[in-house]
Amino acid sequence: GDSVTQMEGPVTLSEEAFLTINCTYTATGYPSLFWYVQYPGEGLQLLLKATKADDKGSNKGFEATYRKETTSFHLEKGSVQVSDSAVYFCALSDRSTGKLIFGQGTTLQVKP
Amino acid sequence: DAEITQSPRHKITETGRQVTLACHQTWNHNNMFWYRQDLGHGLRLIHYSYGVQDTNKGEVSDGYSVSRSNTEDLPLTLESAASSQTSVYFCASRKDSRTGELFFGEGSRLTVL
Numbered sequence: 345g346d347s348v349t350q351m352e353g354p355v356t357l358s359e360e361a362f363l364t365i366n367c368t369y370t371a372t373g374y375p376s377l378f379w380y381v382q383y384p385g386e387g388l389q390l391l392l393k394a395t396k397a398d399d400k401g402s403n404k405g406f407e408a409t410y411r412k413e414t415t416s417f418h419l420e421k422g423s424v425q426v427s428d429s430a431v432y433f434c435a436l437s438d439r440s441t442g443k444l445i446f447g448q449g450t451t452l453q454v455k456p
Numbered sequence: 457d458a459e460i461t462q463s464p465r466h467k468i469t470e471t472g473r474q475v476t477l478a479c480h481q482t483w484n485h486n487n488m489f490w491y492r493q494d495l496g497h498g499l500r501l502i503h504y505s506y507g508v509q510d511t512n513k514g515e516v517s518d519g520y521s522v523s524r525s526n527t528e529d530l531p532l533t534l535e536s537a538a539s540s541q542t543s544v545y546f547c548a549s550r551k552d553s554r555t556g557e558l559f560f561g562e563g564s565r566l567t568v569l
Contacts, residue, residue, distance in 0.1 A: 442487065448496065
């Protein structure tokens, strides 16, 4: 079945460092891909998405490109802030069932 | 503003008791989902519904049930709570499967003693 694999955390960075969180997926067909973010004590909220190969999703300085050839959707940010500390989830939407399948989540800690 | 709300936000119960977690959304979304979040497992799908009277099992449905009698609500029931069901539960909704984006509630933390 479809699945999503994320790099394990926690990821600890200093403020203004470059961020990459790896995400790879296995899917039949061509799923839509998402990054969700969960701040402490809150539910998940959509950060960005891409619906087809080579699409780039972007929001709040974060970017991710849908790479069909490597089945990846890595999250990047050029300069992280303390306020970016959160748990980040990669997810895919199965086009045949409509279900969203989430990765395990990666905790990001940004220190001043 | 439209929203999705869960209640209770925190609950402690005993093994064997029946527990119901409520989920209410005011967006008139067709699709609703229940997930549990556990350390090391991320989010796992329990049950989901694509419309009134429609319910489907997710990957970890044993011990849980849902019913969809109207568009706004999808209550999650634990028929006989077990310690393994101690978790944080999230309800989510979206307009339909084409839009993809889910909107999440703030979560319900359940402790089964």
